[in-house]
């Protein structure tokens with residue numbers, strides 16, 4: 133079973149993906165870490181992360197094991213990752229690795245921005261995870277402060293809006309829900325409640341015939357957009 137989890141920054145998709153993977157005993161890939169690793173390599177090697185050719189070369193040889201995850205999770209690397217992720221050549225260089233991971237025997241859980249649309253359009257279950265921008269900023273602020281980063285609540289909110297806008301506006305594989313994704317609004321949910329809701333959705337959808345547009349459109353309409 134392939135579970136594709138996409139959504140906005142700090143919506144809770146990463147935690148959800150990890151916990152769903154543990155629940156279903158599936159391997160998990162946080163694809164954001166790949167873009168973060170490319171950005172961190174570019175920073176470490178003094179490569180301009182707007183240089184598409186050089187960044188694509190870094191992406192082609194990216195090795196997550198070489199990085200300290202804490203370093204990758206920082207705010208500076210996150211912002212740079214959003215920039216390198218807008219480069220088509222970087223996305224193409226990372227495609228095969230992600231696709232293979234998704235297609236491994238037994239299935240997998242992947243989370244990112246384009247899993248349900250580009251990497252695994254054939255996923256058995258697609259979730260789109262979102263929360264209000266204020267709640268996401270609150271979570272991100274707590275996370276970064278907990279990591280010892282000197283940030284203000286206002287700067288975190290501004291950076292989050294900037295990243296959302298850039299991730300959604302890029303030409304290549306922009307962040308967006310797949311047409312057949314089920315929306316999970318985590319604004320008022322604890323991580324445990326989010327996991328419970330996601331498991332309910334997975335149970336209801338696994339093994340179901342894929343692509344039933346009428347039902348999916350109705351499910352999507354029934355879910356209020358978090359920031360509306």
Ligand code: DC
Pocket residue numbers: 141142163164165167168210213214217218243244245246247295299
């Ligand atoms: O999920 P994250 O915050 O770790 O992702 C870091 C950046 O990488 C994010 O701003 C957008 C980009 N990204 C992407 O474009 N496609 C993915 N599948 C995952 C992440």
